[in-house]
Amino acid sequence: MSLNWNDLRIFLALSRAQTLLAAGEVLSLDPATVGRRVAALEQALGERLFDRSPRGYALTEAGRKLMEPAERMESAAAATSDFRARPEGISGTVRVGAPGGVANEVLGPALLSLADEHTDLRLELVALPRVFSLSKREADLALALTPPSAGRLTTRRIADYGLHLYAGDALIARHGLTRLRDLKDVRFIGYVSDLIFDKELDYLPLISPDLRPQLTCTALMIQARWIMAGAGVGVLPDFIGSALKGVSRVLENEVSFTRAFHLIRHEDDLRVPRISRAADAIVAAVREAVSV
Numbered sequence: 001m002s003l004n005w006n007d008l009r010i011f012l013a014l015s016r017a018q019t020l021l022a023a024g025e026v027l028s029l030d031p032a033t034v035g036r037r038v039a040a041l042e043q044a045l046g047e048r049l050f051d052r053s054p055r056g057y058a059l060t061e062a063g064r065k066l067m068e069p070a071e072r073m074e075s076a077a078a079a080t081s082d083f084r085a086r087p088e089g090i091s092g093t094v095r096v097g098a099p100g101g102v103a104n105e106v107l108g109p110a111l112l113s114l115a116d117e118h119t120d121l122r123l124e125l126v127a128l129p130r131v132f133s134l135s136k137r138e139a140d141l142a143l144a145l146t147p148p149s150a151g152r153l154t155t156r157r158i159a160d161y162g163l164h165l166y167a168g169d170a171l172i173a174r175h176g177l178t179r180l181r182d183l184k185d186v187r188f189i190g191y192v193s194d195l196i197f198d199k200e201l202d203y204l205p206l207i208s209p210d211l212r213p214q215l216t217c218t219a220l221m222i223q224a225r226w227i228m229a230g231a232g233v234g235v236l237p238d239f240i241g242s243a244l245k246g247v248s249r250v251l252e253n254e255v256s257f258t259r260a261f262h263l264i265r266h267e268d269d270l271r272v273p274r275i276s277r278a279a280d281a282i283v284a285a286v287r288e289a290v291s292v
């Protein structure tokens with residue numbers, strides 16, 4: 001069946017707001033109307049899109065699969081709206097918080113392009129290894145690995161990305177690194193354990209409880225530079241590790257992780273054009289760069 005944008009608009013609002021009341025506020029609709037429209041969409045598709053619970057609405061597997069085409073239609077609708085709204089354009093300030101690795105490799109170039117497109121838009125990129133509090137207005141948009149569990153925030157799952165062990169080619173030639181036990185013969189590189197800001201970054205116990213990194217840093221790009229210099233072995237996102245010269249994956253079948261980036265924004269900002277435009281640019285850039 002063909003998908004109707006009006007139905008998908010309600011589906012997207014509920015997927016992000018997670019309650020009928022909050023989605024209704026975003027859409028200026030009665031919560032009961034939101035519930036009826038979503039139920040009608042599910043019936044038309046023959047799929048259950050949400051799991052209902054006292055805490056709210058959570059996407060099912062079918063719902064997650066519908067997100068990508070729904071967001072493509074949303075981007076197309078936003079582009080049409082922007083075209084009609086010109087020539088006044090978009091202005092103001094948008095602050096984006098993100099971990100250093102993805103900020104350096106993906107968001108920096110993406111926000112530069114956005115700044116070139118909207119010359120009256122001021123963009124602030126805060127690249128720090130930390131969790132940003134949107135409730136305290138530390139950022140307008142934040143990229144996170146773990147979605148927030150509280151607050152008047154909306155979460156948009158952007159893309160999954162892969163991670164593997166990487167080492168310099170010269171180090172691999174010397175040590176082989178074809179078995180997990182070979183890791184005991186080389187220096188390991190990783191995060192400072194007591195400063196890991198998100199549990200999704202705590203990889204080492206999943207590889208081996210005996211691994212003790214000798215070189216640690218809170219900044220992922222410094223870890224990458226150490227690996228590229230042949231200083232040791234470490235876990236890197238594939239969108240970073242695969243671009244390093246003289247570096248290759250090791251133990252690819254034995255050590256492999258998948259994580260996801262989520263875009264977080266405050267419910268009150270869902271209708272702010274400059275924040276929505278920045279959010280769309282970030283989603284598009286991250287999906288292009290990191291999707292597995």
